[in-house]
Amino acid sequence: MTDKSLTDLGIAAIRDGVKAGAFTAREVAEAHVAAVADARALNAFLVETPDRALAAADAADADRAAGTLKPLSGVPLGIKDLFCTEGVETTAASGILKGFTPTYESTITAKLFAAGAGMLGKLNLDQFAMGSSNETSAFGNVISPWRRGDGGNAPMAPGGSSGGSSAAVAARLCPGATGTDTGGSIRQPAAFTGIAGIKPTYGRCSRWGVIAFASSLDQAGPMARDVRDCAIMLEAMAGFDAKDATSLDLPVPHWEANLSGDLKGKRVGVPAEYRVDGMPAEIEALWRRGEEYLRDAGAEIVPVSLPHTAHALPTYYIIAPAEASSNLARYDGVRYGLRDLPDGANLQEMYAATRAAGFGAEVRRRIMIGTYVLSAGFYDAYYTKAQKVRALIARDFERAFGACDVILTPTAPSAAFALGEKMADPLAMYLNDVFTVPSSLAGLPAMSVPAGLDGQGLPLGLQIIGRPFDEQGVLNAGLAIEQRAGFVARPEKWW
């Protein structure tokens, strides 16, 4: 096998090939290390850790010889730079954490490494995961490997906030990557780059050691090239962790072993409220094709209603900034990260100077909006009100799931846009998350699978939303779409 074809392999194929002796883990790691080094034009990686990837590969080869292979032995992964990694700089793509080198390992990365996975490096993202295009990183934009078919070569957004993860997986730099999803940050970038990604039920994956954005929404998940690879990775990531107060104390299901694209007897809900004004005709057509795929898999399509859908985005943009303003109070120039101490400044002035210098514009904006909605006199009008509407949004889903098993929607209201196209207007950027935010607010498992291309040759994704704890139902419906959509398009290498 040539090095190039090794980078075409997904997680299952690498795992199985290493086990069968078709190639060594060392060969796999070397091919991916080379691909990463050759793709710096994409700016997907903030830190490259080839030594870590190669060491894990050598351990995997030794484990094979000893007959002690682990579930992810030989699989080199990219790690979103929101996960603290011991001894490897972790910045959340913010200047305020430049140079921060954790002295501990996040639960998720510890579990992945214990399962045999290696680390190729730390992936770029929107600063503190706040953004939908990876344009708020303090270390430069990630460039999507995809280009429009118009010959214009405009650099495209890889989606956000997990934009380094989506670009790296789509460009075949790694077979899988960790992502985090607060309002769509796994699903929207997956849709923009033609890959799969799942946000599990809130509480499935430990938040310990994941740099916090909005704690009642933040949830980690895998991003990979197909549904099976997502299932494999999620099994290694999920599980109870006493160090996270919101961690679910439930056994981890055998999602991979129970994958089935046969949806006989299943009902798929299609919510009328997701048909938004100005949605491109090709997104609408893709959605109808998704219904056909699922009907063909044996499911019944039923209309459902989620009446508070239109209120989800404003609800999210109260709750998420409020929690962010509280979480990000820890960046004070005292314990870690940047300190800006102007001549003669007192402690309060040091805080304010440090935070003004260290946070990017979008982070400052969200902290201040959050501070405002939590401030005396406004708390009930904004925050309490938003938590009430959140209850209504969750109730909508609960009622809909009385009539269906999973819900099918588009992942995003458009294909990827070019970098710079939406940065001037924060509200236009926020609208990207219109289809992903409601399920985040309700804590539900949801995934995006690639399902087609738009007229410009850019990928489009379909979203499956499931009942709490029913990742299996989500993965199975995703698999049924994947088996029928025949999505084989990939970005042509230009980098």
Place this chain on the structure above:
Amino acid sequence: MSVDAATVRKVASLARIAVTDAEAEALVPEFNNILGWIDQLAAVDTDGIEPLAAVIPNHLRLRDDVVTDGNVRDKVLANAPEAQHGFFAVPKVIE
């Protein structure tokens, strides 16, 4: 609700983020744009609805009241911009 530059400066001060007068002025329309948009929630009927605190039913666990962590002073201080004599160092607070 709409904000003015004085409110923006007050919020920035609460958030401990230094802003110049020019930056505060520039933030006024941005804030009003976003706040005007989220104000639409006021029209949603939420009478009798309890605010949602936990999205997924879960219970707060109790554990034995024992020390599970600690004795890692140097690790805690490892990333401090300034650490002295085993402490975080800050500008003088008490005159």
